[in-house]
Amino acid sequence: MAGFFDFLRYSYLKILVAISRFLIRRVTSSSSPTPDSLLNIPSRDQKRTIKVHVYKPHVEDAGSSKPAPVLINLYGSGFAIPLHGLDDNFCRLMAKTTGFVVLDVNYCLAPEYPFPAALNDIEDTVKYVLNHPDEYQASQLSVSGFSSGGTLALAASTILPRGTFKTLIAFYPATNLLQDPSLRKAPAPGGKDRSTFWTKIFRESYIRGIDPRDPRISPAFADTDHFPANMLFVTGELDASAVEAEELAERAKNGAHPGKNVIIRRMKGCGHAFDQKLTGEMNISARNEAYELAAEILKKGQEGR
Numbered sequence: 401m402a403g404f405f406d407f408l409r410y411s412y413l414k415i416l417v418a419i420s421r422f423l424i425r426r427v428t429s430s431s432s433p434t435p436d437s438l439l440n441i442p443s444r445d446q447k448r449t450i451k452v453h454v455y456k457p458h459v460e461d462a463g464s465s466k467p468a469p470v471l472i473n474l475y476g477s478g479f480a481i482p483l484h485g486l487d488d489n490f491c492r493l494m495a496k497t498t499g500f501v502v503l504d505v506n507y508c509l510a511p512e513y514p515f516p517a518a519l520n521d522i523e524d525t526v527k528y529v530l531n532h533p534d535e536y537q538a539s540q541l542s543v544s545g546f547s548s549g550g551t552l553a554l555a556a557s558t559i560l561p562r563g564t565f566k567t568l569i570a571f572y573p574a575t576n577l578l579q580d581p582s583l584r585k586a587p588a589p590g591g592k593d594r595s596t597f598w599t600k601i602f603r604e605s606y607i608r609g610i611d612p613r614d615p616r617i618s619p620a621f622a623d624t625d626h627f628p629a630n631m632l633f634v635t636g637e638l639d640a641s642a643v644e645a646e647e648l649a650e651r652a653k654n655g656a657h658p659g660k661n662v663i664i665r666r667m668k669g670c671g672h673a674f675d676q677k678l679t680g681e682m683n684i685s686a687r688n689e690a691y692e693l694a695a696e697i698l699k700k701g702q703e704g705r
């Protein structure tokens with residue numbers, strides 16, 4: 401009987417997610433990403449591969465084949481919406497200005513692939529990078545993520561061996577999935593009141609009854625010593641997820657290893673996903689500033705901190 405109700409619930413979630421995917425596709429069809437190449441990384445799930453957009457740095461000496469530092473990027477999906485390619489501008493800019501190869505990973509989504517499938521994809525991608533030392537510089541592996549992608553970046557760094565990632569960049573990540581999203585408040589008033597109905601549906605699809613206090617789901621419950629030595633948290637003052645992100649960042653900064661370089665930047669007048677056209681509230685100067693901070697911390701991490 402429990403199995404039957406579980407199936408009903410799954411069907412309900414799947415229908416709702418299908419509707420929201422359809423609605424979002426209608427507003428995002430305009431621009432398509434322009435990576436330099438595509439890569440299909442083997443997944444532990446034999447039935448599929450992990451699609452990756454590759455952005456190559458512009459190396460002056462085209463003949464040189466020195467292994468490059470790598471940035472793994474995780475787009476924001478709410479764990480359920482296929483928006484791979486949305487960070488095209490960010491990935492291109494990082495490759496161009498930092499010398500990192502950027503691997504923009506199309507990790508799998510709920511409800512078809514609930515927790516921990518997306519994390520498995522990230523782990524499989526990291527393994528792939530580490531297994532190709534001729535191409536990639538394993539000691540210079542870093543990770544970035546937007547929104548739920550930031551959540552996944554933080555979660556992944558708690559399950560991988562300490563020191564796997566040199567630098568972590570999280571743009572407006574959710575860190576506490578235990579908290580009811582409708583009870584969160586932005587640090588400053590004036591933001592758009594967004595319905596939290598979809599957030600709840602997406603989260604239930606991803607978590608499916610597992611305790612959200614699991615640090616692989618909610619990094620707010622993680623031991624911050626597991627996090628990389630260099631971290632950048634970018635939040636928006638009109639965004640309801642800012643407070644929980646900043647709390648975790650402060651904890652990482654003042655943790656048992658105070659040697660960590662943690663930068664917390666709260667953008668004035670900015671809401672969730674302020675750097676993306678999708679929201680209709682894109683702030684270009686804030687976006688440029690935030691991306692510049694990201695490039696800076698990547699380069700700094702490379703100097704051997």
Ligand SMILES: *[C@@H]1O[C@H](CO)[C@@H](O)[C@H](O)[C@H]1NC(C)=O
Binds near residue numbers: 667684685
């Ligand atoms: C854009 O962002 C900047 C930096 O956070 C902020 O100072 C400015 O007020 C924002 N502009 C608008 C129109 O919200």
